Amino acid sequence: MEPAITVEGLRKSFGHREVLHGIDFRVQAGTVFGVIGPNGAGKTTTMRCLLDIIRPNAGTLRVLGQDPRRGGPGLRRRIGYLPGELALEARVTGRRLLEHYAAVSGPVRPGRIDELAERLNLDLDRHTRKLSKGNKQKLGLIQAFMHEPELLVLDEPTSGLDPLVQQEFLTMLQEVRDRGQTVFLSSHVLSEVQQAADEVAILRDGRIVTIATVDALRESAVRHLRLTANGITADDAGALLGRVPGVGGVEVLAKGSGVKLTAVLEGSIGPLVQALAGLQLTDLVLEEPDLEESVLRLYGNNGNGRRGNGSRRREPQEEGSSHA
Amino acid sequence: MRSSTMPLFRRAFVDSWRSTLAWAAGLAGAILLYLPLYPSIGGSVQMQEMINALPPEMTKALNYDQIASGPGYTQATVFGLIGFLLMTIATVSWGAAAVGGDEESGQLELTLAHGVTRVQLVLERALAMCLRVVLLAVLVFVLILALNDSAHLAIDSMHLFGAAVEFAGLALLSGTAALFVGALSGRKSYGLGAGAAVGVLGYVFNAVGRQSPDLDWLLDFSPYHWAYGNSPVANGADWASAGWLWGISAALVLLSSLALQRRDVGS
Numbered sequence: 001m002e003p004a005i006t007v008e009g010l011r012k013s014f015g016h017r018e019v020l021h022g023i024d025f026r027v028q029a030g031t032v033f034g035v036i037g038p039n040g041a042g043k044t045t046t047m048r049c050l051l052d053i054i055r056p057n058a059g060t061l062r063v064l065g066q067d068p069r070r071g072g073p074g075l076r077r078r079i080g081y082l083p084g085e086l087a088l089e090a091r092v093t094g095r096r097l098l099e100h101y102a103a104v105s106g107p108v109r110p111g112r113i114d115e116l117a118e119r120l121n122l123d124l125d126r127h128t129r130k131l132s133k134g135n136k137q138k139l140g141l142i143q144a145f146m147h148e149p150e151l152l153v154l155d156e157p158t159s160g161l162d163p164l165v166q167q168e169f170l171t172m173l174q175e176v177r178d179r180g181q182t183v184f185l186s187s188h189v190l191s192e193v194q195q196a197a198d199e200v201a202i203l204r205d206g207r208i209v210t211i212a213t214v215d216a217l218r219e220s221a222v223r224h225l226r227l228t229a230n231g232i233t234a235d236d237a238g239a240l241l242g243r244v245p246g247v248g249g250v251e252v253l254a255k256g257s258g259v260k261l262t263a264v265l266e267g268s269i270g271p272l273v274q275a276l277a278g279l280q281l282t283d284l285v286l287e288e289p290d291l292e293e294s295v296l297r298l299y300g301n302n303g304n305g306r307r308g309n310g311s312r313r314r315e316p317q318e319e320g321s322s323h324a
Numbered sequence: 325m326r327s328s329t330m331p332l333f334r335r336a337f338v339d340s341w342r343s344t345l346a347w348a349a350g351l352a353g354a355i356l357l358y359l360p361l362y363p364s365i366g367g368s369v370q371m372q373e374m375i376n377a378l379p380p381e382m383t384k385a386l387n388y389d390q391i392a393s394g395p396g397y398t399q400a401t402v403f404g405l406i407g408f409l410l411m412t413i414a415t416v417s418w419g420a421a422a423v424g425g426d427e428e429s430g431q432l433e434l435t436l437a438h439g440v441t442r443v444q445l446v447l448e449r450a451l452a453m454c455l456r457v458v459l460l461a462v463l464v465f466v467l468i469l470a471l472n473d474s475a476h477l478a479i480d481s482m483h484l485f486g487a488a489v490e491f492a493g494l495a496l497l498s499g500t501a502a503l504f505v506g507a508l509s510g511r512k513s514y515g516l517g518a519g520a521a522v523g524v525l526g527y528v529f530n531a532v533g534r535q536s537p538d539l540d541w542l543l544d545f546s547p548y549h550w551a552y553g554n555s556p557v558a559n560g561a562d563w564a565s566a567g568w569l570w571g572i573s574a575a576l577v578l579l580s581s582l583a584l585q586r587r588d589v590g591s
Contacts, residue, residue, distance in 0.1 A: 053590060054589065074439070
């Protein structure tokens with residue numbers, strides 16, 4: 001089956017400044033593909049090229065089997081697009097605006113618009129320019145989803161949405177994937193994407209740093225470890241953990257007759273569990289892999305090693321922690 | 325393919341009804357204010373004496389040299405000044421907003437991501453602007469005709485029709501210039517500047533060019549003079565000049581669509 005999106009050697013310059021330096025990726029049909037990167041990495045530019053809003057300087061693009069430059073309205077009707085900077089300043093109600101886009105890109109199943117508005121909790125009878133940022137974003141999502149396009153291209157879809165609506169949006173993503181639709185979405189934070197995406201590309205300064213499945217990212221990601229144990233000195237505990245492959249950033253505090261220890265683990269947990277087996281553990285927390293942190297490292301220094309001994313620890317996420 | 329035809333045209337036209345209505349009210353107000361005063365101002369002996377006392381350069385610049393006749397008065401006040409001003413402001417703002425303004429506000433990107441072509445977008449929006457201009461010109465025509473007897477204007481209705489065609493064409497030229505520069509640059513302000521320049525320079529070239537035979541070459545560059553040089557309310561339209569006004573406007577619309585077709589949007 002042909003990929004929904006194929007991008008090869010995509011380059012784009014604005015004036016003398018090249019913002020995309022030859023990007024390659026494929027999005028398989030029926031999957032959710034996320035592109036993550038800091039602001040200015042080239043996510044929006046890439047998406048605009050797919051929609052023929054801007055034209056590449058070099059490279060080959062195939063979207064749903066067609067060149068976006070030649071696909072025309074017929075191709076764009078098969079795509080739902082949410083722009084990154086959604087501007088809806090018109091003096092029309094949300095409903096009228098959606099009806100307009102339905103007339104342009106339809107057909108839209110009767111009742112579909114109201115169904116989506118209800119799910120996202122949006123009042124369609126208010127003037128669009130009076131809507132809050134979050135509500136405008138909902139309107140943008142509805143216009144992208146309403147005609148059930150084969151491909152959804154969503155630039156920062158969750159920006160401005162409150163957590164409840166974000167959750168509903170993730171459910172909508174699952175549903176469209178289950179129906180065989182393809183989703184290409186961007187974000188500057190991985191946590192938004194990791195629940196929904198099958199594959200993630202990390203984009204930095206107009207280059208793809210890595211493309212990986214979320215599972216693969218998870219395996220390479222760091223986990224934070226906290227434990228307390230009795231009957232061992234701080235020195236011994238530090239030495240014991242220090243010998244385990246993948247463990248770093250060990251910090252030990254003497255606590256009563258035992259120790260309190262924190263560390264980070266990168267890679268497989270097997271050796272760690274073996275090393276811990278001999279300890280008299282009173283508490284052990286091995287957190288969910290922190291993808292955010294591994295992505296930040298990829299942004300920051302192209303993945304050449306971890307930061308110095310826990311010098312910049314993120315707040316541990318209690319949610320999803322696994323107590324062993 | 326689709327059940328609804330020309331959705332962009334319908335949206336551009338229908339959603340701007342407030343603006344169209346406001347300009348219509350402005351034009352109607354100006355006409356209803358000026359024309360009923362003709363018997364007491366323009367046609368009066370005192371007025372003519374006053375005009376005669378003015379420097380001839382001034383009366384020529386203001387086109388007040390024929391203000392003592394009903395058609396001349398209507399030409400100078402409604403078509404030549406207040407109507408021209410209102411219509412030009414209206415069309416320039418519509419033209420600049422149609423592509424440049426829409427792009428600057430970020431909304432064009434979303435529309436172009438849907439099932440439309442850029443050429444279609446420019447043509448449908450230009451058509452919406454054109455229809456609004458025609459409606460306003462029809463309003464002006466009908467109102468003047470309605471006041472013709474009561475205000476003792478003695479205007480020939482065919483001549484009035486010709487003047488309305490020139491009036492619409494002149495406004496459309498400024499509007500399509502604004503559209504073109506907006507589509508070329510993606511900037512509303514550039515479009516506004518270009519449209520205003522066409523209107524203002526046309527007016528100034530006419531006013532200056534009429535001062536002396538040495539300067540009358542300026543008249544060739546004045547769309548205002550193309551439209552009103554032969555006083556169409558009194559003498560009927562110069563159809564060739566009307567053809568130029570409408571023809572160049574049409575060409576500017578086509579150029580606008582080509583300009584938008586060829587470039588990146590919103591970058």
